[in-house]
Amino acid sequence: MTKRKVSDAVIRRLPKYYRYLDELHENGITRISSHQLADEMGFTASQIRQDLNCFGGFGQQGYGYGVEKLRSEISAILGLQDMRGAILIGAGNLGRALLGNFDFESCGFRMLAAFDVASEVVGKKVNGVDVLALDSLDEFIKAHSAELAVLTMPGDETREIAKRLEALGVKGVWNFTSRELRADETNMCVETVHFTESLMALCYKVNEEGKA
Amino acid sequence: MTKRKVSDAVIRRLPKYYRYLDELHENGITRISSHQLADEMGFTASQIRQDLNCFGGFGQQGYGYGVEKLRSEISAILGLQDMRGAILIGAGNLGRALLGNFDFESCGFRMLAAFDVASEVVGKKVNGVDVLALDSLDEFIKAHSAELAVLTMPGDETREIAKRLEALGVKGVWNFTSRELRADETNMCVETVHFTESLMALCYKVNEEGKA
DNA sequence: TAGATTGTTAATCGATTAACAATC
């Protein structure tokens, strides 16, 4: 009940473990030690054991970890089986790219519908997902209970839309817009994918490389 | 010369400072103290001063920081003015979305060309950028000296393409594919944008929220 | 049983925060 909060650093490594174990599983490998896993992933064995023991003892002394067991444990920790409802707002280039290519289901979400204001996309389907008018957002969420919203519309609408979504009971926001959503602006869980910041950081590193 | 390495945490905050200062600048604000900036950005004043002093003393006691001066200092630190050549590999949905919408120039790069294997896109232009045959990659880079490669092709080609790019003198890779590139696999600077890991982490948080 | 490897506690390291003298 009163388990202490798991640090963000640990949470961000869980999907990496999951992906790696999934690969091992597909290659027919059934057991692995923290040392092997650490070598392959570029972590330390200590760190892997510490991370996993935030959630429970999944291994066995003298043996290691069962690949399939650990994979499914991590899947459960992340909640990948729950298949929560999701919607996407802004069916522009990026929105359509995500609808067309991204596997939401493997991340625990089912894409229910997309929304946009542009009359030339409203009414169309992208990869089987209906694009509806943004006006019908409230009505739709009330009827279908979406817990995640993917924001791929222009950045100047971020705050207003976020407010609306929170009022409608949306729990999480996957934010691709240029506007940040800080903890004091919303109670929803927010994960921001910041292309600009990512590339600027890379620019710095390339720069440094040149100097060294 | 022998300045000690700036930590990754600091580097990742630089673009945030830059963006914020840019906004202040556009709103006509000319000076700001570390405290004001900290309040607005949700950091501590100490941290901001520590971060900036990795690179030099840009402020003035009793006054604070000149917005425009600090903005341009950070821009220089990040190398945003240098306009290095960039190419993009994989002109699918995501690649075209980036070519069409993303402002590479504000991140210090000029997009020179895109490459793909599919005959239906080769020869077309996306937002003024030519899509060329992947066969002509080596020739093109030798002629135009691209320092950055944006990888938006399928994940199973990541390693092979990376090897090829490194041999051609490319310095940095902005990796959108599902395959990681670890430090022991390449000497290039790598920045990976991992959609799946990002959404899985959010899935965990939404999950936790429900339990609390 | 002996060997291996975990779970967990202790030590180390690095990053963040606090404090304050320097100075505009």
Added chain:
DNA sequence: TAGATTGTTAATCGATTAACAATC
């Protein structure tokens, strides 16, 4: 000059790594 705010050193906090007893 007095007030404000930096640059910088010291203290704290948290995350990573090392060590080792428990145990399969």
